[in-house]
Amino acid sequence: MNRIGPNVFVPPMPVALVGAIVEGKPNFMTVGWVTRVNFKPPMMAVVLNKGHYTPKGIMEHGTFSICFPPIAMEELADYCGVVSGRSVDKSKLFDIFYGDTETAPMIMDCPLNIECRLAQTIDLPTNTIYIGEVVESYCKPGCLTDGVPDITKINPLLLTMPDNRYWSIGEMAGRAFKDGLNIKEKLHGK
Template identity: 45%
Template sequence: MKRIFEQKNLFCLPWAQTILGTHLNEKVNFMALDWLTRVNITPAMLGICVNKNNASHKAIVDTGEFSINLPTAEMIEKTDYVGLVSGRHVDKSDLFQVFYGELKSAPMITECPLTIECKLSQTVSLPTHTFFIAEIINIYTEDEILSEGKPDIKKIRPFLLTMPDNNYWAVGENLGKAWSAGQKLRKS
């Protein structure tokens, strides 16, 4: 029998773990970020949800730029750490090696096999968070993590977050092809 789960905010959807990179008062800052989604194809756009109390929120409002970095499983400790402390009180700028693309205030993490530089396009103010919608300016990757020209999740070894148990998970085995596994059930 179905039952109503008491806490509306605690659901077990897995999120890909990322690190948000910004310039906070002209200094590099990072925070752990999971609330991220694609929102448009052309131009390529994504949306992220950032708590208004986070220093990264101010950084995005001030500069209109940010980066999304996909850490590997080996980077769990540092990724979690940047989600525990605020750039308001702690200098997180030297935790990772940084490189830049076209944007001046979107520091990207060299150790991450896939990074995305983003330019703010729209903001949606919600009670506790802001949903920042941004255009993807460039995606940076490395030949070593590509298979047949596409990023290969097995080579990247990203990790996922689940709540409410607050655990990190490796990506498991391949289950089949998307836009294909259901084809045999189609009637037309």
């Protein structure tokens, strides 16, 4: 094993656009650090550097969105990660819709959108974790299979760091909570 140092990342990460209304206008920033953090109620967390513009809106309205762009939106998604709403108006880039909270802007062209109400923040040295309770999630009808988001139809944009590259998904590799049962049975019996 090679030691590669502590500055390491989860490979790969889904790319998300985190949306909030800042100073009266929808704003979106690109985020790779996003995850589900609670089972019941469903909660999501996004990890944002201090000093970005989007957190201002999250704190003002207590709401935010997590929108997952498809590969086709790669350039737009990257753009939202290299310019700040503080100096550039990002409100007209997308066809936007709103859910029950009315203050979490979501993106029509994103196959999966998650609407969150801010539940908690955790302050870390350079970043703040914004934890939101999921109010609702929205999936394009063409991206569902049996009522569940289908990754082959969503075609999500993936990211690796620190090499800063975007990727698409590969082949399905197995079934979760099932394929380990063979070993379990061999080692521990039925």
